[in-house]
Amino acid sequence: MTQNTPENKNNKTIEASTDERVSISAIEDARLASKETKSLSQGQLVLRRFLRHKPAMISAVVLAFIIIVSITSIGISAFGITIPGWWRFDYIEQGDIVDGGAPSATHWFGQDALGVDYFALVMRGTQVSLIIAVLVGVVSTALGTLLGAISGYFRGFIDGLIMRIADIFFVVPLLLIAAIVGRIAGSAVNSPWFLGLLLGCVSWAGLSRLVRSQVLSLREREFIDAARAMGASTNRIVMKHLIPNTVGTILVNATLAIAAAVLLETSLSYLGYGVRPPQSSLGLLISTYQNSFTTRPWLFWWPGLMILTIALTINFIGDGLRDAFDPRQGAGRRKRSLWSFIFPGSANRRGAWETETATAGTTKSEKDTVEEVSEVPIAHDSDQGTPTLDDVKPDTPEGDKK
Numbered sequence: 592m593t594q595n596t597p598e599n600k601n602n603k604t605i606e607a608s609t610d611e612r613v614s615i616s617a618i619e620d621a622r623l624a625s626k627e628t629k630s631l632s633q634g635q636l637v638l639r640r641f642l643r644h645k646p647a648m649i650s651a652v653v654l655a656f657i658i659i660v661s662i663t664s665i666g667i668s669a670f671g672i673t674i675p676g677w678w679r680f681d682y683i684e685q686g687d688i689v690d691g692g693a694p695s696a697t698h699w700f701g702q703d704a705l706g707v708d709y710f711a712l713v714m715r716g717t718q719v720s721l722i723i724a725v726l727v728g729v730v731s732t733a734l735g736t737l738l739g740a741i742s743g744y745f746r747g748f749i750d751g752l753i754m755r756i757a758d759i760f761f762v763v764p765l766l767l768i769a770a771i772v773g774r775i776a777g778s779a780v781n782s783p784w785f786l787g788l789l790l791g792c793v794s795w796a797g798l799s800r801l802v803r804s805q806v807l808s809l810r811e812r813e814f815i816d817a818a819r820a821m822g823a824s825t826n827r828i829v830m831k832h833l834i835p836n837t838v839g840t841i842l843v844n845a846t847l848a849i850a851a852a853v854l855l856e857t858s859l860s861y862l863g864y865g866v867r868p869p870q871s872s873l874g875l876l877i878s879t880y881q882n883s884f885t886t887r888p889w890l891f892w893w894p895g896l897m898i899l900t901i902a903l904t905i906n907f908i909g910d911g912l913r914d915a916f917d918p919r920q921g922a923g924r925r926k927r928s929l930w931s932f933i934f935p936g937s938a939n940r941r942g943a944w945e946t947e948t949a950t951a952g953t954t955k956s957e958k959d960t961v962e963e964v965s966e967v968p969i970a971h972d973s974d975q976g977t978p979t980l981d982d983v984k985p986d987t988p989e990g991d992k993k
Contacts, residue, residue, distance in 0.1 A: 637839075640915040647911020650904035657901065661717040664710070680708035682715040682871060694889055701889045703880070712871055713893050719872040720856055721901070723787040727852035730791025732798060732845040736837070739802025740829050744810055753799065760796035768793050769855055773864035781867050790852065798844045805837045839916030846909035850902045857898055873898050 631639070641647060666676035680686075680698070685706045689695065692702035692709075700709040742753040760768065769790055776786040809815065810833065818828050834841075853873075859865030860874030867875070873894040880890035 637915045641911050644911035644914055646907045650907035650911075653900065654904040654908070657717065657897070657904075658721065661714045661721070664714045665718075667718075678708075678711060678714070680711045682707065682711035683869070684708075692887060700893050701887070703890060704883075709890065709893065712876060713873070713897060716871045716873040716876050716894055717897055717901075719783045719866055719870060720853055720874070720898070722783045723790065723856045723866075723872070724849045724852040724901075726784065726787025727791040727794055727855070728845050728849035730788055731794035731848050732841060734792065735795035735798030735844075736802050736834060736841050738795065739799035740806050740833050740837075742799065743803040743806030744825070744829055744833060746807075750803075754803075757796040757799055760793060765794065765855070766858060769859055770862065770864040773859045781870060783866060783870065783872070786856075786865065787852075790855065794848065794852070794855075798841070798848070801840050801844065802834075802837050805840060806833050809833055809836055839912075843909050843913045843916065846905055846912060850905035850909065853898060853902050853905070 662676075664676045664678040665682060667674045686702070686708070688702055688706045689697065692698075692704070692706070694701040698708050698710065700713055703709055703712065738753050738757075742750045772789045772793055773786060776782075776789050815828060815832060818832055823831075856865055856872060857874030857877065860872050861878040861881075863878070865874055866872040876894040877891060877898075880887070883890045
């Protein structure tokens, strides 16, 4: 018979505790295996964070609504292609002024001094302003990205030449350069497409510096050295490795460039250096009817509100992209309501409530796991106490014992 010695008791306790640890591990492994885990790529994570940014999503919906209404209402007329819209008035057709041109059920935004439907005029101005803004954003982003990447990668003479050209655009005010470009574009071809291309060619300097600073740090990384060692060409290194790693900065600045282009076009048209009749833009409408602010204010407010809405929505979308590509930007932000500014003590109580909620906010599966593990009995001997790591000794052959 086996004697119930203290050593045998210790061995039985250790074996029981080892079996229990194995059973606990088996429970956790089974729960992890039951969950459908799917790894997400970097693009999917960025998209998820962007979709969770409420101001950006609301702004995207509002901007999409403005674009859709401006296109479908009066249709499209460009490059010899004309697609009619659902609005029955045209932005060129003159008519009889009804009720002094005030907004009505027939003319939603009223009429101008010539009897032209103002809703059609504002929608046409929105189309032209958006065309110029998007062209400026696309052209300036493409030039700034390419020149900044080339400048940061090659350095030396090429870097100095590109940066000195960029310094010229920094020293001379952009509005002055844009006024000269607008005058040239208006004299040559009175087209929003041509004006947008020329303005984009003089708006790339800011982005080029940002891309250059990132490329200067990326070019010293190990994956660039590995690409060079594998024989990758300079074109492939720049296009496939450097520029894709700066896509966050590029996209954010592209949205900000579009918002700035809307205001730039408005300023140029207001000064008389931008879009000219018979074309129409939001800035041109404000410039034309600025003297009607006191007598017929709707002629000034409608294009002004459209400019404000477009600029704000694009800026909010840019903020959402920035937070999506770099979550640390919004990590320290704290949501505060107007109530917390009026009653500062409520912010502290809300913070304590959020802390308690976060502490208690475990998922159902985590709670079930904790409950099942806690229900597993822990074997111990009343005489020997709870086993410790010192009690666990490796098995030693009998011949090695001395």
